[in-house]
Amino acid sequence: MKNIKFLLLGIFFAIVLSKVQAISWYRFYEMFRFESFHMFGIIGGAVVVSAMIMQLFKSEKIKDINGNKITPKQKQKGYIRTLVGGTFFGLGWGVSGACAAPVFVILGFKWLPALIILLGALIGTLIYGLVSKKLPN
Amino acid sequence: MDFILEPWAWYVGGPLIALTLFLYFYFGQNFGASTNFETLCTMIGAGKVSDYFKKDWKERDFAMLFVIGLIIGGFISSNFLIPNQTIDLNPKTIQELTDLGFTNVANQYFPDEIFSNEAIFSLKGFLILILSGVCIGFGTRYAGGCTSGHAITGLSSFQLPSLLAVIGFFIGGIIAVWFIIPNLF
Numbered sequence: 001m002k003n004i005k006f007l008l009l010g011i012f013f014a015i016v017l018s019k020v021q022a023i024s025w026y027r028f029y030e031m032f033r034f035e036s037f038h039m040f041g042i043i044g045g046a047v048v049v050s051a052m053i054m055q056l057f058k059s060e061k062i063k064d065i066n067g068n069k070i071t072p073k074q075k076q077k078g079y080i081r082t083l084v085g086g087t088f089f090g091l092g093w094g095v096s097g098a099c100a101a102p103v104f105v106i107l108g109f110k111w112l113p114a115l116i117i118l119l120g121a122l123i124g125t126l127i128y129g130l131v132s133k134k135l136p137n
Numbered sequence: 138m139d140f141i142l143e144p145w146a147w148y149v150g151g152p153l154i155a156l157t158l159f160l161y162f163y164f165g166q167n168f169g170a171s172t173n174f175e176t177l178c179t180m181i182g183a184g185k186v187s188d189y190f191k192k193d194w195k196e197r198d199f200a201m202l203f204v205i206g207l208i209i210g211g212f213i214s215s216n217f218l219i220p221n222q223t224i225d226l227n228p229k230t231i232q233e234l235t236d237l238g239f240t241n242v243a244n245q246y247f248p249d250e251i252f253s254n255e256a257i258f259s260l261k262g263f264l265i266l267i268l269s270g271v272c273i274g275f276g277t278r279y280a281g282g283c284t285s286g287h288a289i290t291g292l293s294s295f296q297l298p299s300l301l302a303v304i305g306f307f308i309g310g311i312i313a314v315w316f317i318i319p320n321l322f
Contacts, residue, residue: 003198003199003202004202005160005164006161006164006166006199006200006202006203006206007202007203007205007206007209008206009157009160009161009164009203009206010202010203010204010205010206010207010208010209010210011206011207011209011210011213012157012206012210013154013157013203013206013207013210014206014207014208014209014210014211014213014214015210015213015214015218016145016150016153016154016157017150017154018210018211018214018215018218018219019144019145019149019150019214019218019219020144020145020146020147020149020150020153021144021224021246022150023211023246024224024246024247025246025247025248025251025252026224026226026230026234026242026243026246026248027224027226028310029230029234029314029318030226030227030230031310032307032310032311032313032314032315033230033233033314033315035227035229035230036226036227036230037147038147039147041147041148041150041151042147042150042151042154043151043284043288043289044151045147045148045150045151045152045154045155046150046151046152046154046155046158046289046293047151047288047289047292047293048151048293049151049152049155050154050155050158050159050289050290050293051292051293051294051295053155053158053159053162053293054293054294054295057162062163064162064163064164064165065163065164065165066165068165070162070163072162072167072168072290072291072294072296073167074296075281075282075286075287075291075296075298075299075302076281076298077297077298078298079301081279081280081281081298082280082281082298082299082301082302082305083301083302083304083305083308084279084280084305085275085276085277085278085279085280085281085302085305086276086280086287086301086302086303086304086305086306086308086309087276087305087306087308087309087312088272088273088275088276088279088280088305088309089272089273089276089277089280089283089302089305089306089309090276090305090306090307090308090309090310090311090312090313091269091272091276091309091310091312091313091317092268092269092270092271092272092273092274092276092309092313093269093273093284093306093309093310093313094309094310094311094312094313094314094317094318095265095268095269095272095313095317095318095321096251096265096266096269096270096273097247097251098269098270098273099170099273099283099284100169100170100171100173100174100273100277100283100284100285100286101170101207101283101284101285103270103273104170104173104204104207104208104211105207105208105210105211105214106211106247107207107208107211108207108208108209108210108211108212108213108214108215109211109212109214109215109246109247110247110252112254112257113247113251113252113256113257113266116257116263116266116267116270117266117267117269117270117273118270119267119270120266120267120268120269120270120271120272120273120274121174121270121271121273121274121277122174122177122178122181122270122274123267123270123271123274124174124270124271124272124273124274124275124276124278125174125175125177125178125274125275125277125278126178126183126186126187126190126274127271127274127275128189128274128275128278128279129175129178129183129186129187129189129190129278130186130187130189132189132278132279135279
């Protein structure tokens with residue numbers, strides 16, 4: 001059970017997202033209306049601190065638990081893929097107020113609506129899997 | 138104890154999210170959430186309809202434990218850590234939503250107009266949730282990540298695709314709240 005630490009990390013992350021209200025439909029609505037700094041502060045703060053952490057990984061000042069160099073996976077390149085895919089995700093996120101990690105957290109708050117969103121997300125993933133080879137990059 | 142039960146400020150959230158990212162990488166894995174949709178599809182047998190899902194999900198058992206942790210953490214938060222779900226929303230935002238017909242705006246995390254049983258058992262309410270989900274699933278997989286994988290991991294490691302994806306997230310989100318929500322309610 002060496003992976004039990006990921007279970008604990010998941011619990012921790014869910015509590016953080018819940019306590020800073022980063023799972024609330026209202027907070028995302030307000031963010032996309034540009035009427036509050038709250039979510040920008042959270043995401044911006046996370047990016048700035050993470051960028052410093054990335055430098056420690058890059059310079060190998062910090063290695064992973066097994067002593068290996070930590071390198072984040074390179075994201076797939078392509079203008080259409082990222083912009084169009086991102087826009088689809090933004091539409092779903094803006095309407096339902098759920099993104100990929102929060103949808104699981106919301107299961108602990110409002111299980112039935114979250115389950116419907118999750119079911120939709122699995123259908124969407126399945127559609128992507130079926131057509132992925134035909135989609136432009 | 139007060140600190141635990143009160144809402145946490147934005148400047149607490151950013152560093153703690155970064156700490157989660159740090160530990161995820163330190164434990165030897167790449168931080169992100171939306172690949173889990175793929176893994177769940179594989180687990181329920183999507184490999185039968187598309188080779189895309191023919192993977193060994195057991196290699197991602199750590200991620201499934203993370204997901205279970207997210208659900209448990211959500212349950213703990215909702216039942217024990219947030220006695221008051223009132224949100225300090227911009228009064229202007231509250232007014233806009235009230236004008237659209239929303240009630241009890243910002244008195245709880247999730248609006249009844251979308252999340253109540255009454256809403257989800259109506260055809261419109263069900264379609265809103267399931268189609269949003271389809272966009273989330275399709276969009277994150279096509280773009281190659283979500284808020285965790287692109288906006289946080291990707292931007293902080295200075296990857297161009299992540300910047301483009303985040304621009305896409307905002308294009309979609311802006312269309313959703315400026316044009317779709319006002320027409321739905």
